[in-house]
Amino acid sequence: MGGNxxxxxxxxxxxxxxxDWLWRNPDPKPSxxxxxxxxxxxxxxxxxxxxxNHGMTNVAVLEKGWLAGGNMARNTTIIRSNYLWDESAGIxxxxxxxxxxxxxxxxxxxxxxxxxxxxxxxxxxxxRESTRRVNANRLNGVDAEWLDTDEVAKIxxxxxxxxxxxxxxxxxxxxxxxxxxxxxxxxWAFARAADRLGVDFIQNCEVTGFLKDGARVVGxxxxxxxxxxxxxxxxxxxxxxxxxxxxGFRLPxxxxxxxxxxxxxxxxxxxxxxxxxxVHVYVSQAHKGELVMGAGVDSYNGYGQRGSFHVIEHQMxxxxxxxxxxARAHVLRTWGGIVDxxxxxxxxxxxxxxxxxxxNCGWGTGGFKATPSAxxxxxxxxxxxxxxxxxxxxxxxxFATGALIDEHGAAxxxx
Amino acid sequence: xxxxxxxxxxxxxxxxFHYGGQAHVAYPATPADLPDxxxxxxLFYRDNAKGAFAERWVHSTGCRRWFNAVRxxxxxxxxxxxxxxxxxxxxxxxxxxxxxxx
Numbered sequence: 001m002g003g004n005x006x007x008x009x010x011x012x013x014x015x016x017x018x019x020d021w022l023w024r025n026p027d028p029k030p031s032x033x034x035x036x037x038x039x040x041x042x043x044x045x046x047x048x049x050x051x052x053n054h055g056m057t058n059v060a061v062l063e064k065g066w067l068a069g070g071n072m073a074r075n076t077t078i079i080r081s082n083y084l085w086d087e088s089a090g091i092x093x094x095x096x097x098x099x100x101x102x103x104x105x106x107x108x109x110x111x112x113x114x115x116x117x118x119x120x121x122x123x124x125x126x127x128r129e130s131t132r133r134v135n136a137n138r139l140n141g142v143d144a145e146w147l148d149t150d151e152v153a154k155i156x157x158x159x160x161x162x163x164x165x166x167x168x169x170x171x172x173x174x175x176x177x178x179x180x181x182x183x184x185x186x187x188w189a190f191a192r193a194a195d196r197l198g199v200d201f202i203q204n205c206e207v208t209g210f211l212k213d214g215a216r217v218v219g220x221x222x223x224x225x226x227x228x229x230x231x232x233x234x235x236x237x238x239x240x241x242x243x244x245x246x247x248g249f250r251l252p253x254x255x256x257x258x259x260x261x262x263x264x265x266x267x268x269x270x271x272x273x274x275x276x277x278x279v280h281v282y283v284s285q286a287h288k289g290e291l292v293m294g295a296g297v298d299s300y301n302g303y304g305q306r307g308s309f310h311v312i313e314h315q316m317x318x319x320x321x322x323x324x325x326x327a328r329a330h331v332l333r334t335w336g337g338i339v340d341x342x343x344x345x346x347x348x349x350x351x352x353x354x355x356x357x358x359x360n361c362g363w364g365t366g367g368f369k370a371t372p373s374a375x376x377x378x379x380x381x382x383x384x385x386x387x388x389x390x391x392x393x394x395x396x397x398x399f400a401t402g403a404l405i406d407e408h409g410a411a412x413x414x415x
Numbered sequence: 416x417x418x419x420x421x422x423x424x425x426x427x428x429x430x431x432f433h434y435g436g437q438a439h440v441a442y443p444a445t446p447a448d449l450p451d452x453x454x455x456x457x458l459f460y461r462d463n464a465k466g467a468f469a470e471r472w473v474h475s476t477g478c479r480r481w482f483n484a485v486r487x488x489x490x491x492x493x494x495x496x497x498x499x500x501x502x503x504x505x506x507x508x509x510x511x512x513x514x515x516x517x
Contacts, residue, residue, distance in 0.1 A: 241463035252459040254436070255488075299434035300417070303465045303489045308416040310430050343459040400455040 022188050023067075023195035028202050028227050032060045034382055035220060035229040037207050037243060039063025041072040041187050042360055042367065043235035044201075045375025046382070048194040053376070054383035057198035060229075062222060064206035068187030071237050074337035075368040076260050076282065076294040078273055080117045080178035081142050084133050087393040087405045088346065089140035091373050094390055096177060098372035108189035110182045111287050115272050117178035118147075118156060120322075122167035122278040130173045137175070145174045156272050160324050167279050167321070180273060180284050183368060190375070210247045216355040217247065233358040233382045235374075238303065238338025240361035249353040252399050253340045253362050256297035257307035261315070261334040265289035269325065281318035291329060293319055297339060297365060306336040339364050346405040349377055350387050350395040358382050359396070420496045421474045422482045435471030437461040438483040439503055464488060467508045471499075 034050055036043045039061045050056040063069075079099055081092035103109055121130045130146065137144035152172045153161045161169045191201060202224070209221035211228065219228035236243050238255040270285035280295045295315035298307035312334050320327050342348060342362030347370070349360045360378045363370060377391035387395060398404055417429035443449050443457055462468065468488050473481045485495040485507035495507035 239465075242465050250456075250460050251463070252455070252461070254461060254463050255465075300486070301436075301463065301468060301470065301488050302491060304491055308429055310416050310428075399459045400451045402451075 022192040023201050025203065026200045028060060028062075028205060028222070028224055029200065031219075031228040032200070033058040033230045034233070035059070035227065035231075036061045036233045036235055036382075037220070038070075038235035038237065038239075039065075039067045039201060039203065040070050040235060040237060041068060041183070041190070041371040042237075042363075042374045042378070043233075044068065044187055044190045044194060045371050046233060046235055046360070046378045047199045047201075047375075048190045048197070049375045049379035050383060051194055051197035051199055053379055056383055059194075059198070060200040060202055060227070061194075062205045062207055062220070062227075063201065063203045064223070066203050067191055067201055068184060071258075071337040071339065071367065072183055072187050072371075074258075074260065074335055075183055076284070076292050077180045077183045077286070077368060078117065078178070078275070078282065078284065079112070079181060079369040080175050080273075081369070082117070082119070082133065082137050082144055082173060082175045082178065083142075083407060084136050085405050085407065086140060088407055089137065089142050091347075091377065091390045091394070092370060093140065093142050094376070095370045095373035098376065099181065100177075102186075102189070102372060106189040106193045108185065108192065110185035110189050112179065112181040113287070114177050114179040115284075116155065116174055116176045117273040117275060118152060118172040118174050120152070120172045120274065120276040120278070121170050122276065123170070126278055127170050130171065134173050137173075143175055143177050145176070147172050147174050156270070156274055158269055158323055158325055159274065160322055165321060167276075169322075178273065180286070182287070186371060190371075207243065208246070210354070210357070212354070217357040231356045231358065231382045231385075233360065233378055234352075235360045235378065237361065237363070237367065238340050240340050240359065244352070244359070247352070247354050247357055251348065251359070251361060251396070253342050253348070254301055255303055255338050256300070256341055257302040257304060257336040258294070258297045258339040258365055259307045259311055259315075259334060259336045260292065260294040261312055262286070262290040262292050262332050263326075263329040264332045266291065266329065270323075274322065276318065276322060279318040279321060281315045281322070283319055283323065290332065291319075291326065294365075297341065298336075303338055304336070305338055309334075339367075341365075343399065344404040345407040347374070347394050348396050349374065349391040350381055352396065417486075417491060417493070419472060419484065419493060421477055421480075422496055422498050423480055424474060424477045427474070427477060431474060431476045432472045433475045435473055435481065438469040438471045438499075467494060467510050469503050469508065 081096040211219035273284040275282040341364040348362040377388040380388040
């Protein structure tokens, strides 16, 4: 990130020079070996690993808006891998291991902070499911602990652990290696590294159709003209169904608004990440000082990047119940993204019914944490034509075979 | 918050309702004969329209009856509401309705 060396006293008529761009802004070439549709975190990471792991550098990422301006700019930045099922633990824990090495690998400090995640239990059933998940996590090599109420209070002193509240905190699971990272900077770090390897990031370029030779995709129609491609990968999150329809197949996903909010800036009061499935809110405090909160999706299908206010009211009520000191905090901003929810709350990564066309979608409310492994496995699938062992269970075919990976509720948070 | 008009009770806040997803999904006529892929499509595949979408709602804290609505999934405008026994209104599906509200 280029500095300009100018002081605040500089003559305001002479603005400082713009910092160095982190990536070029090229026009599309007529042809690429691989095209990734969608310049969010997953698309950018896919391009990075195509170049780094597979030596494919004649690659373009096509983004209809600006880079990392969709869900990558809207998530609540939580990173964890404490999922119940083996398949999920595999792909999320691989992501967490990559997160631990990426700041050095990408030479970019995106404020990855392993401050731990508490998943609260408020009922006897919660306690049983939580202890089961801790054991499942440990068997899969994922760090996990069960904490009683007193231990929870030691880790997060501002949490209301009174036995007299409607849903008392009976304990929590704790993953010490979990945490948060600065989402925008994650995208920029991947994009800068991929750009240096030769990847073209093409913004303001919407894919409007697919070029086919029989059953095989050979390129895309875009708002900036046709571009041919050896292989094409879709990483379009909430718009995956729209793209699939243009390619001539269906996906079993539904697009919903997912809202989040931040407070004004406060001094550090919240040392970890707290998630509660039962009263349904998750809260952390960003490095700059905002309290960042999120919860579940709005119930209805929606592409509007906004939801209903009662959903925000509900999550704030839950937050105030758990953190009484938040009662006088002010909401600074609320927003929404469009998330692609699959029937089993697990992603779909793999081949589509169209030859040479691959899809990465269905991450629903939890895609940010998987950015590195989604990119890694999608790149492997596109480059070799075969799924990586980590994403093989997440193929589209599972909805016909019945081999679902049911993370609804099992994933430590409702979707 | 959406303002939804229950065909039996009139306009009510969204918080009185629960969502039921895509409308007009018929149970397979010959379920025993369905291949796996067609079962998958019945169970798991739903339209995910960007624009006019026929969907089901239930008035949970009111009359507790189901009804259908055509709603624009981008503007969230409710273009039509109708009883489950009524056909899908073509005009609303084309995105035009004098009943448009927001």
